[in-house]
Amino acid sequence: MHRRLIILPGAIGDFIVSIPAMCTLKTGYLELWASEQNLPLARFADCTRSIVSTGLDLLAIEDISPPRRLMERLGAFDSIISWYGSNREEFRSQVSRLDLPFHFLPALPAGPNVHAVDFYLEQVRPWACAPASAIPRIECPHSRGSHLAIHPFASSPRKRWPLSRFEQISGGFPVRWCAAPADSLPGAVKIGNLYELACWLATARVYLGNDSGITHLAAATGVPVVALFGPSDPAVWAPRGDTVRVVARSTMDEITVEEVRSAVLALW
Helix, strand or coil: CCEEEEEECCCHHHHHHHHHHHHHCCCCEEEEEECHHHHHHCCCCCEEEEHHHHCHHHHHCCCCCCCHHHHHHHHCCCEEEECCCCCCHHHHHHHHCCCCCEEECCCCCCCCCCCHHHHHHHHHHHHCCCCCCCCCCCCCCCCCCCCEEEECCCCCHHHCCCHHHHHHHHCCCCEEEECCCCCCCCCCECCCCHHHHHHHHCCCCEEEEECCHHHHHHHHHCCCEEEEECCCCHHHHCCCCCCEEEEECCCHHHCCHHHHHHHHHHHC
């Protein structure tokens, strides 16, 4: 039985666009090391661990021997596909001195016009063991509701449509707001576990949100999505799903309430 380890750092959106690639790497035993918040979404893996908990970063320290437990864990795998350390020469250099089956892959698409999902799928093609899908999937038990789910946040202020405009949209639909536990938004649904959040998002009639990991999460459940894009290139980073509409302008301020309402109505 081939034992494979995937090591994937990154935020929510990065993780979700990588799901199709990771699913093609499925072997007799597949383990994933990733950011702790993303682990509930890795339902394709036999075992998951947070990268921090493994002590992996200790491999980059020249003055100490790698911890025995870490070496035993890594040595138990027949192949290790790692996006972790791909841009850290000192880490790769230290790993190259060890007898470990690491394969390092670039963490981010290098150019325009290649969607991130396709970029990751092409990277792993030499090791693929399972059929590929070009759409990230997160299977959630759900029954479709009658509300518009709105998540008005994003990692960067430049990616956020003004909250006042989301509020104008909410006047025409039955709305349920959602936010991260740390976000300030009175009355919003706040669910820290990403899989549980995905199952809640899947109950919406339509989802509306910015260029964010949560918008990718909604699309992966199959709920119809309206995604608002400003500085990021939607040709590379737009969420993929069964029904996704992207409203894109050079800046978020250029996106009008009227065109967003029209996009929501088209999916309603």
